[in-house]
Amino acid sequence: MSINWIYFSDTKTSPGEIKTLLEKDHSQLTATFQLERLHALLGENNQSVLFLKAGSLFNVYELSQEISALYPHAYIILIVQEGMEDLKKAMQMGASDTLRTTFNEEELSEAILHARKFMRHRAKMDHNPINLPKAEGKVFAISSPKGGVGKTSLTINLAVSFAKLGKKVAIIDGNLQFGDVAMYCNLKPKRTIYEWVKESYGRDHYPISHYMTSSEYDVSILAAPQRPEFFEGISEHHIKSAIEEIKKQFDIILIDMSTYLSDIHLRCLDLADEILLLTTNELSVMRLTQLYLETIETINLKNKVKLILNRYQKGQSLEVKKIEEIFGLNVYHILPDQSTVVLAAINAGYPFILSHSRSHIGKSVLKLSEALFVKNNDEIAVVKKDKRWNLLRK
Numbered sequence: 001m002s003i004n005w006i007y008f009s010d011t012k013t014s015p016g017e018i019k020t021l022l023e024k025d026h027s028q029l030t031a032t033f034q035l036e037r038l039h040a041l042l043g044e045n046n047q048s049v050l051f052l053k054a055g056s057l058f059n060v061y062e063l064s065q066e067i068s069a070l071y072p073h074a075y076i077i078l079i080v081q082e083g084m085e086d087l088k089k090a091m092q093m094g095a096s097d098t099l100r101t102t103f104n105e106e107e108l109s110e111a112i113l114h115a116r117k118f119m120r121h122r123a124k125m126d127h128n129p130i131n132l133p134k135a136e137g138k139v140f141a142i143s144s145p146k147g148g149v150g151k152t153s154l155t156i157n158l159a160v161s162f163a164k165l166g167k168k169v170a171i172i173d174g175n176l177q178f179g180d181v182a183m184y185c186n187l188k189p190k191r192t193i194y195e196w197v198k199e200s201y202g203r204d205h206y207p208i209s210h211y212m213t214s215s216e217y218d219v220s221i222l223a224a225p226q227r228p229e230f231f232e233g234i235s236e237h238h239i240k241s242a243i244e245e246i247k248k249q250f251d252i253i254l255i256d257m258s259t260y261l262s263d264i265h266l267r268c269l270d271l272a273d274e275i276l277l278l279t280t281n282e283l284s285v286m287r288l289t290q291l292y293l294e295t296i297e298t299i300n301l302k303n304k305v306k307l308i309l310n311r312y313q314k315g316q317s318l319e320v321k322k323i324e325e326i327f328g329l330n331v332y333h334i335l336p337d338q339s340t341v342v343l344a345a346i347n348a349g350y351p352f353i354l355s356h357s358r359s360h361i362g363k364s365v366l367k368l369s370e371a372l373f374v375k376n377n378d379e380i381a382v383v384k385k386d387k388r389w390n391l392l393r394k
Helices: 017-024 035-044 060-070 087-092 105-126 151-164 193-199 228-233 236-247 263-271 283-297 320-327 339-348 360-377 387-393
Strands: 004-009 029-032 048-053 075-080 097-100 138-143 169-173 219-222 252-256 274-280 305-312 331-336
Touching: 004 017, 004 035, 017 029, 017 105, 029 035, 035 048, 035 060, 048 060, 060 075, 060 087, 075 105, 097 105, 105 360, 138 151, 138 263, 151 169, 151 219, 151 252, 151 274, 151 339, 151 360, 169 236, 193 228, 193 236, 236 252, 236 263, 274 283, 283 320, 305 320, 320 331, 331 360, 339 360
Parallel strands: 004 029, 004 048, 048 075, 075 097, 138 252, 138 274, 169 219, 169 252, 274 305, 305 331
Antiparallel strands: none
16 A cells, blocks of 8 residues: 655645655655645545645645545645644544644654554455445443443543544443433433334334434434433343444444443343453452453353453552453553543543543553454454353343
């Protein structure tokens, strides 16, 4: 795959470090200060990454919107003045990433790395025969037996990370009484899973997507009922049907699980391809996590579990090796403790993966999504054993 690296500046500023860094990796950058030349370059190759710096003749966001409309294949990295960096606005205008004009080498390297990964993923998608039926989506159950450990926050930011990788993503709020996924995204859904069960389950009135709420981050949400008492009308059969229907329409489905295990939630775990079990380095949380693991081991689901250690600080309580010994599982991924960033994002109703994409926690969640994406992109047939659910029902 050959990437067409392009640099445009209406201030006639030299690409400088961008060109130097790309040449070190044996990549060539074409710089232009003329809009006509830019259009010609973008039209030559459908694998184009554009560093866009404007502000003299053009508004950089408006120019990005125009270019993305004309050349939807282009991966646009905006270079903006200090204080003007707004990833939310950039995404709305068709850009994929932003850099401040005062960027350092690490930030530039990271932006180039993300661009390469995205272009590789898209190249693989482009080579898939268009007449093949769409593969069913992968289901991840995000779970923890303890509230307040960051489960919902991880679900939302992981979903946005998958969307940034070009996947079509859905979230099912599995906390049917007090779910707050929509609130975390600053959304007020008009339709929820309750309306779907009442109006469309078992009928051909509307597809389930009609009852999902779309966010500005390219993530669709099947929200929890608006009233806690409405959950009584929802059964494990409803949730099974919902998951199976959503799998046909989305690439990635994340279920934000409740802290308790009912028949509904056990069914979610059974239908999930992966169970991301979130824990922290606190004895009370680890004790409940151990009980949770013992419970799902009795129904032969422990093999699906990937242990995620959240809010980790070096020198804190137990070491990672000791935690792995306690649970009999390897720690699949470690998320750093950046409570200030996470809480600010929750209060703003805006994912930190966008507002603080280059923070330690932002980078860590993106790395987790990439690891899960690569693993689940390998088409390996797995025969599920029906006896799992039979064991559960005995």
